[in-house]
Amino acid sequence: MNTITQEHIQVGEIANGLPLTIPVYRLQGNGSGPKVYIQANMHGAEVQGNAVIYQLLEQLKTQTLASDITLVPYANPIGCNQKSGEFTLGRFDPITGTNWNRMYHDHSKLIESFVHEHIDAPEDEIKSKFRALLVDQTQAFLDQPAYRVNTGKRIAVTLQRLAHEADIVLDLHTGPISAKHLYCPEYAKASASYFDIEHVLLIPNEFDGAMDEATFCPWWQLSEAYKAQGRNIPVWVEAFTVELGSQEKIDLTEAKLDAESILSYLNHKQAFIGAEFEPKPITRYACMLDDYLAFYAPMGGMVEYNAVLGSHIKAGDTIAKILRMEQYLSEKPLHEITLDTDAITILHFASASVNQGTELYKFFTNYFEL
Amino acid sequence: MNTITQEHIQVGEIANGLPLTIPVYRLQGNGSGPKVYIQANMHGAEVQGNAVIYQLLEQLKTQTLASDITLVPYANPIGCNQKSGEFTLGRFDPITGTNWNRMYHDHSKLIESFVHEHIDAPEDEIKSKFRALLVDQTQAFLDQPAYRVNTGKRIAVTLQRLAHEADIVLDLHTGPISAKHLYCPEYAKASASYFDIEHVLLIPNEFDGAMDEATFCPWWQLSEAYKAQGRNIPVWVEAFTVELGSQEKIDLTEAKLDAESILSYLNHKQAFIGAEFEPKPITRYACMLDDYLAFYAPMGGMVEYNAVLGSHIKAGDTIAKILRMEQYLSEKPLHEITLDTDAITILHFASASVNQGTELYKFFTNYFEL
Amino acid sequence: MNTITQEHIQVGEIANGLPLTIPVYRLQGNGSGPKVYIQANMHGAEVQGNAVIYQLLEQLKTQTLASDITLVPYANPIGCNQKSGEFTLGRFDPITGTNWNRMYHDHSKLIESFVHEHIDAPEDEIKSKFRALLVDQTQAFLDQPAYRVNTGKRIAVTLQRLAHEADIVLDLHTGPISAKHLYCPEYAKASASYFDIEHVLLIPNEFDGAMDEATFCPWWQLSEAYKAQGRNIPVWVEAFTVELGSQEKIDLTEAKLDAESILSYLNHKQAFIGAEFEPKPITRYACMLDDYLAFYAPMGGMVEYNAVLGSHIKAGDTIAKILRMEQYLSEKPLHEITLDTDAITILHFASASVNQGTELYKFFTNYFEL
Amino acid sequence: MNTITQEHIQVGEIANGLPLTIPVYRLQGNGSGPKVYIQANMHGAEVQGNAVIYQLLEQLKTQTLASDITLVPYANPIGCNQKSGEFTLGRFDPITGTNWNRMYHDHSKLIESFVHEHIDAPEDEIKSKFRALLVDQTQAFLDQPAYRVNTGKRIAVTLQRLAHEADIVLDLHTGPISAKHLYCPEYAKASASYFDIEHVLLIPNEFDGAMDEATFCPWWQLSEAYKAQGRNIPVWVEAFTVELGSQEKIDLTEAKLDAESILSYLNHKQAFIGAEFEPKPITRYACMLDDYLAFYAPMGGMVEYNAVLGSHIKAGDTIAKILRMEQYLSEKPLHEITLDTDAITILHFASASVNQGTELYKFFTNYFEL
Structure with a gap:
């Protein structure tokens, strides 16, 4: 039985002075495996990752561990307690509207001078010094005078x-009403086959503020920068956003x-000794981020969602019917909405009621087998 | 093919001056049947009633009608457009918190003097004069100086x-995540068997502000008041809140x-001539409103709902598991919640995340076959 | 220097398991004065009462106390942390819409049997036994199985x-944008002159769920019930809602x-020994609750509020101008709103943007000097 | 008396099918002056611009106009009607959190090829063709299949x-609680002196999604691109965000x-013939956008704001006191917050209740006389 330790880290204070804390669980391996960090519930309504961390802990406590593993449920103590009606309004800071998962720190500016200073350093040194640099920079950000750090960034x-x-690094999320899918950096495509997830979104090396990008982009950029100098080094870090299904569940x-x-992927990465976790023999489909189609409601109305999550639809298939009762006599009350391309249905909006322009669906287009 | 007419009635104005309107559809019968009024979507997220009105209109246009029928979808133009995240926050006025379905007008004060003045009048006269009084009183309420009428009451x-x-009168609602059920005044219990709804809640003669109560209570109270004077008259009006299932769908x-x-019930009430709508042969269970148990979350946490909607559960059955990840080491992270009585599961909360004291479930207890 | 003790009482738990606690401060007197309870911030945006409790503590620590005094800031740990944009959405439970200050427990049903059982008891016994009964009943409510108690009631x-x-009992509130005013039970009218508050609202003996009513109604009802039996006893408890001005400040x-x-009032009640707090020589105006006029926006639009808070206005005075820019050509863009009666302006809505029917103002009408 | 025309343009539909429309007012000049566009209330709570448009129309109808002038109040029919409690939650789309004033279209990609194709064209042709290009591109965006355009972008x-x-182009906004200030592109600094606004923020040529940037950046970029080719052309368009003071008023x-x-500025720009609008003789202070300091709450608590809006404060001055009642005994309940630099106070948060990291103030630092 492995020892699990628990720590509560404080990440803020609210108006009546109560501290905002996050529980952090840690297991220690023999040091031979890659270090692993898994968090859940950065978006308030996306709670299933907490249950996954529960099930991971239940499994991990009896494994022989090569890796140190850190698990962080309830990553956002504001978001997961922000109710508006029955709904958990936890996707963005209710004060500012800023998406909680777009506030991570960008390290792009560090790369050039680091490569310049360590152009001929051995790989081990590059890896450890660059990691130390990232850790130091984020620590320095937090060590600024408190008045310089906003709530979400802290x-x-x-x-x-x-x-x-x-x-x-694994960041556990969910969609609104959603099939499982994986955000995977393009360079780590091979790893996607070790998750039991049918739908894989391949994302480029562009920092848009999310946790996965915040942790893999610096390493990918580092590798690219060395390559530009004529030296090949690996991308030492992998990070994924794992979309577990639907929110509020x-x-x-x-x-x-x-x-x-997740254990299957970690086993492939040699996090365990003698474990038998294997990926399931499923067909995996991939799609480039640019081909991930957001389909906005072409009219306001009340929507029956007809495209089944995970289904492969054909151009011309009906994906929704939009009811417009106030047109019952004058025009037509029921509008069939079709898609003009083949696609895989990944997720849809959580409510039947939409404005014109509300994001109705997201689809994989130009998808291919992985 | 029957003629359907449409009217837009204005029920308010918003801050930028746009009018709030509601569409009203009407079909005319031969005058021999009872007059029918059906509305939907007073609570913003409870949209399925609009689709039911759509399907009713599709059927009604080809029936031979004995009754005049009025259908009102989109009954609350503020509520059905009030978004908060993906959710439609339409259960209460977002400014005041007042439940939109608790703002109807109470006529209790009219009964005594009406009975006094018409104690020996023929039934026809009682019925028509009392109806005229109710109409006049509500019209008078609306005709007050505008500054005396708040948004929801208008x-x-x-x-x-x-x-x-x-x-x-049928008021179409839904629960959050819910089995179908019917709010039925006790005196109209016999009518409940004509709806294809397995769960019937029998409600007393107490005005709590809802549409069904607002329309049946005066007539029930009238009947009771005559009875107190030694004269028996029927309760001429029936009103039901029809709970169609889950919201946001x-x-x-x-x-x-x-x-x-609904057509089966209306057919039983002779709204049609020569129609063949018949209730389905299902077992219907009833429960007194006092036995309708609200089960509040005994602790804060994240909930897996285990009681199947519509299922008959036994005392001691697990109805939920509440995950408390921050207790993974110190206490126990998974709490099994049981119910201490036999019950039918009617509805549960729409989100997995609950505070201590959030309404988790509603159950029929002490239920019986109708 | 008096000893102040502090306790944190737990009143709930939120979804990530964090406890909701409230700080309670206590000072002990020599036992000769009336016991005092003061709370603040039950409505989340009404924060000024916390500052008043701060200033009270600063004064109380050096007074010679006859009374035991309990002070409770931050009374509602959910409400005061519920943000929606910049605003503190703390007037009602964000899940249900229920006003946090309408969830106190009603004891009306206890009166009849208590009077029956203690009809001839000495006053001291009546007082102590009735107090014990109220304490026991509220404790019993809290001791129910947790699943029976909702969040706000707990x-x-x-x-x-x-x-x-x-x-x-003093419950410190504020209006939205508001002059100071005092909710005072009719029987305690004489006490109103010891507060430095110009506007006094006299409220009847009807329980509507608020803290002041929850604590004075039982004692008033008790006194009334004895009177009905031919015996006069005092109303031993006084409770006030003190409206300190505007919210969010x-x-x-x-x-x-x-x-x-407040100290002036408490001094009058002999809470202190040798203190010199005296009421200010101001004119106080009173108004019966039935004459407290809610003035709803007669149209939607954007409002310039012209009635100065605390001002005495005459029938026909302009109280607001409502801008309707979309009518600039077709009708008139600026509507002058007048009041048709003399009044004192007590509070107005916190925003310029209103729907038709939004509560624009509250006025004292038929007011009189106290 | 000038003719004013009114048009209602539709910008969306909501769930019950009601159209979202915006009123557009137009006055026609003799064609000799620059064309003017003024809008207000893109953020829902920032309503004062509507009143300014009202007062502008009252003045403009009697002026001799050289310019065509378009005025658009109520620019955002969703935002200005989105209530959450008393507050107008209109800063961001309530579904997505996206700031309504960050969704304008970026034209940066057009510049290079335009300059290439028109490198030697006469200035008149450059100006008219580039304007036509911008108009065409935005029109083309709107002409896409409806499913490609989200609510806010439309x-x-x-x-x-x-x-x-x-x-x-003038975009009328307000801060939360704010002194008047002007966002002015650096190249148009000279124009800032014609507004009666003491505080001027000089912003660079970077598109961040706002209306002012969306309309001046392309022209500035065009001028820069020609300069890089060795040709000097003016920046033909000026755009400002005018911050009128506080929201909800x-x-x-x-x-x-x-x-x-505004009329003074327009007069300077020769929008009128024979008008006498002149700027007031006030001292104007400017600050570079990089020196515009956001000061976040260093702790959670309840804030007394001590820095007067528009005041020039010295390093070390107290700008706020933060009350922490739960620390009354254990630590210190009142924390004095100081600023470590000289500054002008421009705006502060709208509520006393803040989380650690809530934006408390914004200050001009390193400011200078314009």
Whole structure:
């Protein structure tokens, strides 16, 4: 039985002075495996990752560990407690509207001078010094005078500081109503086959503020910068956003499957000794981020969603019917909405009621087998 | 093919001066049947009633009508457009918190003097004069100086004014995540068997502000008041709140079934000539309102809902598991919640995340076959 | 220097398991004065009461106390942290819409049997036994199985349980944009002159769920019930809602004045020994609750508020101009709104943007000098 | 008396099918002056601009106009009607959190090829062809299949399409609680002296999604691109964000002054013939955008704001006191917050209740006389 330690880290204070804390669980390996960091619930309504961390802990406590593993449920103590009606309004800071998962720290500016200073250093030194640099920079950000750090950045960068210690970072999210899918950096495509996830989104090396990007982009950029100088080094860190399904839902059985999917990937990465976690023999489909189609409601109305999540639809298929009761006599009350391209249905909006221009669906287009 | 007419009634104005309007559809019968009023979507997220009105209109246009029928979708133009994240925050006025379905007008004070003045009048005269009184009173309420009428009451009483013209009033709602059920006044219990709804809640003669109460209570109270004077008159009006299932969802196929259920009831009430709508042969269970158990979350946490909607559970059955990841080491992270009585599961909360004291479930207890 | 003790009472838990706690401060007197309970910030945006409690503590620590005094800032740990944009959305439970100050426990049902059982008891016994009954009943409410107590009631009744120990209860609130005013039970009218508050609202003996009513109604009802039996006993408890001005604002200087106003009242009630707090020589105006006029926006639009808070206006005075820019050509863009009666302006809405029917103002009408 | 025409443009539809429309007012000049576009209320709570447009129209109808002038109040029909409690939650799309004033269209990609194709064209042709290009591009954006355009972009780009027709663009905003200030592109610094606004923020040529940037950046970039080719052309378009003061407030008297300030600038730009609008002789202070300091709350708590809006404060001055009542005994309940640099106070947060990291103030630092 492995020892699990628990720590509560403080990431803020609210108006009545109560501290905002996040529980951090840690298991220690023999040091031979890659360090692993897994967090869940940065978006308030996306709670299933907490159940996955529960199931991971249940499994991990009896494994022989090569890796140090850090697990952080309840990553956002504001977001997961922000109610508006029955709904958990936890996607963005309710004061500013800023997406909680777009506030991580960008390290792009560090690359050039680092490469310049370590152009001939041995790989081990590059890796350890660059990691130390990332850790130091995020720590320095947090050590600024308190008046320079806003609420969301303090939460995000505190977590990022922890994540930079790791070689593997998994950020557990969900869609609104969604099929499982994986955000995977293009260079790590091979790893996607070890998750039991049918839909893989291949993302480029562009920092847009999310946790996965915050932790893999610096290493990818580093590798690219060395390549520009004529030297090849690996990208030492992999980071993924794992989209577990739908928000506002805890399903412990499904969480066990999701935990096994993650364990399969970690096993492939040699996080364990003698473990038998293997990926399931499923067909995986991939799509480039540029081909990930957001389909906005072409009119306001009330929507019946007809495209089944995960289904492969053909151009011309009906994906939704939009009811417009006030047109019952004058025009037509029921509008069939079709898609003009072949696609895989990944997610749809959580409510039947939409404005013109509300994001109705997201689809994989130009998808291919991985 | 029957003629359907459409009217837009104005029930308010918003800050940029745009009018709030509601579409009203009307079909005319031969005058021999009871007048019918059906509305939907007073609570913003409860949209399925609009689809039911769509399916009703599709059927009604080809029936031979004995009854005049008025149908009002989109009853609350503020509520159905009030978004907060993806969710439609339409259960209460976002400014005041007042439930939109608790703002109808109470006529209790009218009964005593009316009975006194018409103690020996013939039934026809009682019925027509009392109806005229209800219509006049609601109209008078709306005709007050505008500064005396708040936003929600203007919407509610405008609709109530229309509903008082009818002998049968159906207010189409949904629960959060819910099995179908029917709010039925105790005196109209016999009518409940004509709807295809398995769960019937029998409600007493107490005005709590809802549309069904606003329209049946005066007539029930009238009947009671005559009885107290030694004269028996019928309760001439029936009103029901029809709970169609879950919120935030349009399902046109299910809506067709719900429309048929309503048509079966209306057929029993002789709204049609030569129609063949019949109730389905299902077992119906009833529960007194006092036995309708609200089960609040005994702790804060993240909930897996284990009681299947509509299922008959036994005392001691697990109805939920509450995950408390911050207790993973110190206490126990997974709490099994049981119910201490036999019950039918009617609805549960829409989100996995709950505070201590959030309404987790509602159950029929002490239920019986109807 | 008096000893001040502090306790944190838990009133709930949120979704990530964090406890909701409220700080309770206590000072002990020599036992000769009435027991005092003061709370603040039950409505989240109404924060000035916390500053008043701060200033009270600063004064109280050097007074010679006859009374035991309990002070509770931050009474609602959910409400005061519920943000929606910049605004603190703390007037009602964001899940249900229920006003946090309408969830206290009603004891009306206890009166009849208590009077019956203690009809001839000495006053001291009546007082102590009835107090014990109120305390026991609220404690019993809280001791129910957790699944029977909703979020707001647990907070409210926990506080009410504390308040029932006291002879004097002050619940510190604010209006939206507001002049100072005092909710005072009719029987305690004489006490209103000891507060430095110009506007006094006299409220009847009807329980509507608020803290002041929850604590004075039982004692008033008790006195009335004895009177109906031919025996006169005093109303032993006084409770007031003190409306300190506008929400969303901390003003420490004003808070000192408000603290002195409260100390003047408490001094009159002999809470202190040798203190010199005296009411200010101001004219006080009173108004019956039935004459407290809510003036709703007669149209949607954007409002310039012209009635100065606390001002005495004449029938026909312009109280607001409502801008309707979309009518600039077609009708008239600027509507002057007048009041048709003399009145004192007590409060107005916090935003310029209103729907038709939004509560624009509240006025004292038929007011009189106290 | 000039003719004013009115048009309603549709920018969307909501869930119950009601159209979202914006009123557009137009006056025609003799064609000799620059074309002017003025809009207000893109952020829902920032309503004072509507009153300024009202006062502008009152003045403009009697002026001799050289310029065509387009005025658009109520620019955002979703934002200005989105209530959450009393507050107008109109800064961001309530579904997505996206700031309504960050969704305008970026034209940066057009510059290079345009300059290449028109490197030797006469200035008149460059100006008219580039304007036509901007108009065409925004129109093309709107003409896409409806499913490609989200709610906020449809509103923003429809307005931008109108604004591109003009040589002068004014976007009327307010801060939360704020002194008047002006966002001015660096190249147009000289124009800032014609507004009666003491505080001027000089912004660089970087597109961040706002209306002012969307309309001046292309022209500035064009001028820069020609300069890089060795040719000097003017920047033909000026655009400003005018921050009128505090949100949630209509003040018609102040609006008249703000209208005069704008008329003074327009007069300087020769929009009128024979008009006498002149700027007031006030000292104007400027600050580079990089020196515009956001000061975040260093702790959670309840804030008394001590820095007067518009005041020049010295390093070490107290700008706020933060009350932490739960620390009354254990630590210190009142924390004095100071600023470590000289500054002008421009705006502060709208609520006393803040989380650690909430934006408390914005200050001009390193400011200078304009």
